Amino acid sequence: MKALLISRDTQLYAEISSQGAARVPPLNVATTRDSLRDALDRPLADSPGMVIVDISDADTADGDLLERLTRHYASAHFMLLTDNHHPDILIRAMRVGVREVLQLPLVHRALHEAIDRIAASAGVASVHDGKVLAFIACKGGSGATFISTNFGYALATLADKKVLLIDLHRQFGDATLYVSDQKPAMTLSDVCQQIARIDGPFLESCLVHVAPGFGVLAAADDPSQSVETKPEHIDIILRVARQHYDYILLDVGRQIDAVSLRALDTTDAIYPVLQLALPDIRDARRLLDIFRSLGYLTDHIRLIVNRYEKGGKLRLQDLHAALGAEVLHTIPNDYIAVTDSVNQGIPVLQLARGSPAARSLADLVEIVTARRIIETKSGLFDRLFGRSEVDY
Ligand SMILES: Nc1ncnc2c1ncn2[C@@H]1O[C@H](COP(=O)(O)OP(=O)(O)O)[C@@H](O)[C@H]1O
Ligand SMILES: [Mg+2]
Structure with missing residues (x-):
């Protein structure tokens, strides 16, 4: 599955892409955007299967932008990463149907479990579960x-x-x-x-x-x-x-x-x-x-x-x-x-x-x-x- 990551944090990008690459089938963090605004300004030609949004440095306008982005990539599964400072955006996200919210700093196990749930609902079955x-x-x-x-x-x-x-x-x-x-x-x-x-x-x-x-x-x-x-x-x-x-x-x-x-x-x-x-x-x-x-x-x-x-x-x-x-x-x-x-x-x-x-x-x-x-x-x-x- 292809993912779009929206974050300014290069370390977070490295972390998610290496965790994603180790999965079978892999989660490929194909593209990144700095912010929700950037993601809307430069939309992808093909909708990604998953959009991961880091809202740790979001501001109040981002609630609207997130809503627009979920409409733009209506078929994608959204995952929010939060440091708990933006409850208003979380509430907006819930209203537009975002189901996966993870705490930062990232706990790898929680990330994989969330990707598992998304993969299962997207029908990307994993090969095995030993x-x-x-x-x-x-x-x-x-x-x-x-x-x-x-x-x-x-x-x-x-x-x-x-x-x-x-x-x-x-x-x-x-x-x-x-x-x-x-x-x-x-x-x-x-x-x-x-x-x-x-x-x-x-x-x-x-x-x-x-x-x-x-x-x-x-x-x-x-x-x-x-x-x-x-x-x-x-x-x-x-x-x-x-x-x-x-x-x-x-x-x-x-x-x-x-x-x-x-x-x-x-x-x-x-x-x-x-x-x-x-x-x-x-x-x-x-x-x-x-x-x-x-x-x-x-x-x-x-x-x-x-x-x-x-x-x-x-x-x-x-x-x-x-x-x-x-x-x-x-x-x-x-x-x-x-x-x-x-x-x-x-x-x-x-x-x-x-x-x-x-x-x-x-x-x-x-x-x-x-x-x-x-x-x-x-x-x-x-x-x-x-x-x-x-x-x-
Ligand atoms: N069911 C058993 N009956 C007889 N001897 C055993 C049995 N299980 C283990 N041993 C002996 O005990 C020794 C120690 O076993 P080992 O598996 O190396 O223990 P551990 O890995 O727990 O330190 C082995 O060398 C083996 O010869
Ligand atoms: Mg031993």
């Missing part, structure tokens, strides 16, 4: 990397999904090693360095390909040499990734910082991975407290209990009571199959298909793709444990 699932280790060694990488492989091979795993570790990222013996040619840091080039084929070319539908974007191996990943990079990468993959899995590790938080802000589900031991539970509690303080919906957070053994002193229902989050799935302790898989860098499903760990990952594929558990509040316990009297 789901982002974040795996976060409550403690080092909980199994987040093993589970996210092997789950990615299982999703691609068993459910025929197109899956991307992004290793978000800033140091010592090791996700590719769990499922591949290839050395990554490109890493997350390289993608950030060339962020202006990003599109689906470029992203795909940066991956370690593990199986036909499954690629891993490796973490930078030497953080001191690498370009710093910024939260804005993550926004752009995830936006492009959603358009090209069915599932985007994030191996977040334990690092909570600006980059991982930005990623978590936009995830569809967060899966803290923990083992049924008090230190894990303590750390899980801290993590969940952070998420709650950030206002994340607890409905999006589901625990994965790894190395689970029935009959232990701590029970799953204790975990639920202690953490106030539901358990999505348990993965059994399967020392031989998992150690062999991790040591050889071959997905457990490929190496030992009948092993308890592989079977459990296959169950997780079913759970996640069916989405029943995420969407029904009581569904999880009912489904995992059947009747309430089951002894676990």
Whole structure:
């Protein structure tokens, strides 16, 4: 879609055009005008699909000019950007049917959501809307990397999904090693360095390909040499990734910082991975407290209990009571199959298909793709444990 931007702010232009270019299909900010007056004096031959008007330095006459412009480009969708100083123009805008008003400074997520709404009503359907699932280790060694990488492989091979795993570790990222013996040619840091080039084929070319539908974007191996990943990079990468993959899995590790938080802000589900031991539970509690303080919906957070053994002193229902989050799935302790898989860098499903760990990952594929558990509040316990009297 083509957009006309009306603003004197060159920085705002750069921001909107780079955000627009990263979309699939792209929003092309083809022309700019300094002011509403300028836009009326020099109308475009072809009406743009979208007109974005920055009214932060508007004056009282601009209400009339805006009304004229909406008549001139009657088929275009209008979006106003405001710093809240011109309520009179906003009221005029509402009267002439402008539905999208965004606050300045621009919040990229809000911008994209508004463009999404406009694109949807204009019939410019996006190609895809992949789901982002974040795996976060409550403690080092909980199994987040093993589970996210092997789950990615299982999703691609068993459910025929197109899956991307992004290793978000800033140091010592090791996700590719769990499922591949290839050395990554490109890493997350390289993608950030060339962020202006990003599109689906470029992203795909940066991956370690593990199986036909499954690629891993490796973490930078030497953080001191690498370009710093910024939260804005993550926004752009995830936006492009959603358009090209069915599932985007994030191996977040334990690092909570600006980059991982930005990623978590936009995830569809967060899966803290923990083992049924008090230190894990303590750390899980801290993590969940952070998420709650950030206002994340607890409905999006589901625990994965790894190395689970029935009959232990701590029970799953204790975990639920202690953490106030539901358990999505348990993965059994399967020392031989998992150690062999991790040591050889071959997905457990490929190496030992009948092993308890592989079977459990296959169950997780079913759970996640069916989405029943995420969407029904009581569904999880009912489904995992059947009747309430089951002894676990
Ligand atoms: N279900 C399991 N059964 C047996 N061993 C496991 C299981 N899950 C993980 N492990 C072992 O635990 C180790 C740590 O797992 P990893 O995924 O690296 O943890 P994290 O990424 O959370 O730090 C792995 O090397 C693996 O051998
Ligand atoms: Mg790890």
